[in-house]
Amino acid sequence: MAAASNEKWLRENPGLKRITGMGVWEAPRRLAVRRRCNVLVCGAGPAGLGAALAAADEGAEVVLVERWAMPGGMWTAGLVNPFFEARNRGYIVRELIDRLEAADAWKLWCNDYCFDPEVMKLTIEDMLRQRKVHVLYYSQAVDAIVENGRVRGAVVESKAGREAILADVVIDATGDGDVAARAGCEFAFGSPVDGFVQPMTLMFEIRDIHGFRQRDSRGLYDRLAAALAERGNPFELPFPRYNAAPYVITLPCDTAGAVQATHVYQVNPLDPAELTAATMTTREQAHQLMSLLKTLPEFADSRITNTAASIGLRESRRVTGIYRVGAEDLAEGRRFDDAVCSVRFGVDIHHGPGQTKSGHGAKMQPYEIPYRSLVPRDVRGLLLAGRCISGDHYAHASYRVTGSMMATGQAAGLAAARCAAQNLDPAELDGNQLHAELVRRNCLFLSR
Ligand SMILES: Cc1cc2nc3c(=O)[nH]c(=O)nc-3n(C[C@H](O)[C@H](O)[C@H](O)COP(=O)(O)OP(=O)(O)OC[C@H]3O[C@@H](n4cnc5c(N)ncnc54)[C@H](O)[C@@H]3O)c2cc1C
The missing domain is CATH 3.50.50.60 (FAD/NAD(P)-binding domain)
Structure with a gap:
């Protein structure tokens, strides 16, 4: 359809939609x-x-x-x-x-x-x-x-x-x-350098932690890596060994903690399909990580009580x-x-x-x-x-x-x-x- 007649149709039909090969056109309408x-x-x-x-x-x-x-x-x-x-x-x-x-x-x-x-x-x-x-x-x-x-x-x-x-x-x-x-x-x-925003993380909350209150991410990484190797490395840890993950941040009650460990890379925060895939991947990572944490004595009784309502975006526009x-x-x-x-x-x-x-x-x-x-x-x-x-x-x-x-x-x-x-x-x-x-x-x- 010619652009001019399309525009005329849209003007004459407020609130209606029209499907064309170029997409769906939405007619102007009054907003309350x-x-x-x-x-x-x-x-x-x-x-x-x-x-x-x-x-x-x-x-x-x-x-x-x-x-x-x-x-x-x-x-x-x-x-x-x-x-x-x-x-x-x-x-x-x-x-x-x-x-x-x-x-x-x-x-x-x-x-x-x-x-x-x-x-x-x-x-x-x-x-x-x-x-x-x-x-x-x-x-x-x-x-x-x-x-x-x-x-x-x-x-x-x-x-x-x-x-x-x-x-x-x-x-x-x-x-x-x-x-x-x-x-x-x-x-x-x-x-x-590469055009990507920072990686995303789905935080998760765990309960029944006993005697863990530290910030040594490399130490925790090594313990998780050892537990993973013992199981024959069925999956990979979702981050390299550096000082930004993993963290178990104990909350004021001490026996609950927020875990900062899952990571997905190269994801566009403005695309819902990419965000959905990233959320599903990180939720799976959270449960995998929990299975490793449980092998450490401080987390033997722990379980995930909540994955965050939204994946965490570090950076966007x-x-x-x-x-x-x-x-x-x-x-x-x-x-x-x-x-x-x-x-x-x-x-x-x-x-x-x-x-x-x-x-x-x-x-x-x-x-x-x-x-x-x-x-x-x-x-x-x-x-x-x-x-x-x-x-x-x-x-x-x-x-x-x-x-x-x-x-x-x-x-x-x-x-x-x-x-x-x-x-x-x-x-x-x-x-x-x-x-x-x-x-x-x-x-x-x-x-x-
Ligand atoms: C995984 C992760 C770990 C982090 N760790 C820490 C940490 O340990 N300590 C720390 O201090 N900081 C941390 N940060 C950084 C910090 O959380 C964020 O940078 C900070 O929350 C940004 O604040 P903000 O208000 O700009 O955005 P946000 O906290 O992202 O809040 C934006 C709000 O706007 C709402 N919103 C978005 N779009 C719309 C819309 N179109 N219409 C209406 N509402 C909308 C959202 O729902 C949200 O409530 C972390 C970030 C991430 C992702």
């Missing part, structure tokens, strides 16, 4: 507006939560949309532990830690801190309720509403159908930069911002006048079969992330928080841990609320003033 607000946050992981809570603190009306039925992102649905980069963080991060501690759900684990993921869910929901954040679970942001180069809201799909949420400022905290990508922002993807944090910033330990987050975590790149060894343990000094890395270069009305902020593959491998990600979120939330109140675009907001406010709230820990 579910809600208007000051700040719309997409994604309720550590970054989105920091953003929603901080914006609400400033008096903004906040809507938080999340595709899963819980807050916390990788902390909860991903079963990720420990909480890296928790020390010396102020404001929302500090409040969350204080609440977890008060609930007996926070404990030192090998120089870092572990938490109870169930108490994490409840604690966060209490914080959201207290600040009157309007939370919508079971809702996925599937498109951006862009008018004259400015993001005005997002299209959200749920069992209620396809609806619009309009906002003065939108924050993309989806981890994958879904809203920014739909709005037409440029993004970077993968390693400059990195949206291009006004400033891109790069390996050179880490090497020089750079500070910025508009800094919103301090980072001291090293470059943690998991290499493995088919993925080039690159950057793990690269030289770095504690550095800062500037506000400009949260402001996308290509559109107005949008801020970035969490994994999808503007940075290169190496810097991302350092700032991606949860303490830093929540810190970028609280900065984005504060900025968005101020933009909404003062009718400013995020690019117009004075980053130096934002920095000063965050310093006042003890959010930055590097001296200058």
